[in-house]
Amino acid sequence: MIEKLNLTMLTDFYEITMANGYFESDMADDIAYFDMFFRQIPDGGGYAIMAGLEQVIDYLNNLHFTDEDIAFLEEKHIFSDRFLKYLKEFRFVCDVWAIPEGTPIFPGEPLITVRGPVIQSQFVETMILLLINHQSLIATKANRIVRAAGGRPVMEFGTRRAHGASAAIYGARAAYIGGCAGTACAIADRDYGVAALGTMAHSWVQMYPSEYEAFRKYAEIYPDNCTLLVDTYNVLKSGVPAAIRVFDEMKPENKGIRIDSGDVAYLTKRARKMLDEAGHQDCKIVVSNSLDEYIIQDVIVEGACIDSFGVGERLITSKSEPVFGGVYKLSALEKDGVMIPKIKISENVEKITNPGFKTVYRLFDKETDKTIADVITLDGEPAPGGEDYVIFDPQAIWKRKKLNNFYAKNLRVQVFDKGECVYESPSIEEIKAYCSQQAAALWDETLRFENPQPYYVDLSKELWEMKNHLIEEFNRL
């Protein structure tokens, strides 16, 4: 949908001033490596979910400067004609590696690496961040909410509170990847295969002389999916009795009630009793009132009788933490074919970047297939393996552990080779299934909402030594 648009100019203006600057400094073709990574898991969670890569691929495949773009830049009177001519003939030639969508991800891991002429590898920063930050935020939040629902389906209902059209569409996509069962957003179904569902608003009920008449008409038209909204006037006094009357009379194939206000724990328990006593044990109860993972966990503990959830604004905006703070940092240069690792120093030790061209391995226990740790290694290093492989905490290297009987999986795939896309995105169903399966392989301790055990993300010995060497070099300055 959105990818049909030319979004080349959807960029921070400084990417263009820098591009022109590199061009004017004769540095345009210097080869640079940039890593996208994030530093903190939203909501203090134990892991995040990677999402948005398919849209990054669409964006990179479509990257070009139109005459309209060039004319716009020309009017700024700060760019050279030579540079504008370069943009006119621009063709993306970088290599790109990435962690596939649906993968549980952790702080510091290079989610995406772009290698190529700095004029290009720098330029794509804004959109890579925008797309991955957004969808990873929503996939992560959805995964938490779905986890809280404990097997009950969760529908994404947030379109009207999303931050604009793409937030609604790609938010629905990301929520589905994170585990939602579907969405209210019709276009996400048409364009991305996220099953869309919906029944009625309060206004449907208000349009008829009585609740009963509104329900009865709905049941006549939609006998196969007759979910009635019972809280327009009074859930227990009028809504549920009218629904029962209509179920009795019309005997719809699939029946449900939805409650969108009030104390859902109390109301669902009472409604369940009324429905059961009327012989409608098969009537599902759907709830959809300002929910998130905390409220869902609470009402389930309270014994609420709920079969499925509709979650709106708190999912589609990730209300409790609406920012996924991914960053895009220079990690290496190539000069005359030699790799020069680059580091960004900070007084905050956790903000110091990992230098060099890297990949990430996830280590699994051979017997349980559960994860043990992730290890970031330098390109060209052998995969972690063998007898007595040692992992260690990079901030406290005396904390070490010998591993045996494990296997290592390289989390990253190559996505572009010299500007050519060499990766085919899996279907959304495959991504969703992969996410569910990979999250299930994590330690149980990383799943809880409060103070989850931090997952191990270690550095290989080689990378750790390179990093510390660069820090010491910096300190000598």
Place this chain on the structure above:
Amino acid sequence: MIEKLNLTMLTDFYEITMANGYFESDMADDIAYFDMFFRQIPDGGGYAIMAGLEQVIDYLNNLHFTDEDIAFLEEKHIFSDRFLKYLKEFRFVCDVWAIPEGTPIFPGEPLITVRGPVIQSQFVETMILLLINHQSLIATKANRIVRAAGGRPVMEFGTRRAHGASAAIYGARAAYIGGCAGTACAIADRDYGVAALGTMAHSWVQMYPSEYEAFRKYAEIYPDNCTLLVDTYNVLKSGVPAAIRVFDEMKPENKGIRIDSGDVAYLTKRARKMLDEAGHQDCKIVVSNSLDEYIIQDVIVEGACIDSFGVGERLITSKSEPVFGGVYKLSALEKDGVMIPKIKISENVEKITNPGFKTVYRLFDKETDKTIADVITLDGEPAPGGEDYVIFDPQAIWKRKKLNNFYAKNLRVQVFDKGECVYESPSIEEIKAYCSQQAAALWDETLRFENPQPYYVDLSKELWEMKNHLIEEFNRL
């Protein structure tokens, strides 16, 4: 940009099931009135800012069902052929009234009213909410941040943390309406005339052997806007000294430094002193590190030496309150030309809707041109005016006030007449200027961040009586 797309299917699925339902019930052409309004000002503020109307107009002008849309709906096997044929020939025929963009708005006021066949006036709910909720959220947040900055320019820097492409583009537009001086987002400049600016990232500095060389090259290329990012290594030990050396050597026309990390109050005071002592009193200091209205207010009180602010993620996501909770409710029906007001009852008195077809007047003091109150009236009532006009608190009617020497301004304009657009959106500069001027007319007490005085939004006597009559009727049921 986005409006070039066919977003007709960007809708909650239930709008379509209801549309088909009305069609099948032979109610499609019943005339219904829907109001969009909101209930709570984000961040506990004193007022919000209306934004997004231009995009609503684009959406309504472009509303149509393509063959692709019809095919998608057909595959659901729940819609009648007759209905799908209706969609194929769909033409928007409703009347629409709205409060123009940039206007300070308050809870309960009908921001938009749609009158027309219920099959249509219901259908447009999702997108009206989506567009107005998003842009009003960001315009409101921007207005708060700009207020905190006390006259210092604020740039919108959040593209990379926006919730997708339209959140970045229309967020930049809304932030500009709310008072920002410009944006980092290039496409918002190209398409909406929001001035975009940008200079360099840390990677620019890292690409050169030294900070000095990176700055010097930049000053050569951009002598007219030489703002140097001084915190890649160490602000006071290396960044500012290198900037001063380059300013001395290159004498750029406009010079500035930007600090993107660390304690900005401390660093800007020290940097200001160093710059002044070196004779660069004209060097501007820009700050851009996780700012919002609270931090900006604090560092100004602390005496930070800051000339302008760049505000990113906390503005573009409205981080402290990322939901603008606008709703869309049925307010009246027409049966055989007679208006039947509709009300939605709630146990929470503030959630009871205002029935009927309404408009909003803002009353201004004739001497000061400051606002006095807003009054919601029924259509056809004379504008508030005359001697001893009485306003009263609709929740506590003994609180009343006699007004003299005031004038009333109808806040709403007609936007569509039988599906024909009859309103031309002002330019973005006009909207921005209108916003600034209208906000300045508010009481000072509504401007503060903590516990602002709630602004008076009263009901006319006629509307109040109609509402209470309907509540009593409901209670008799």
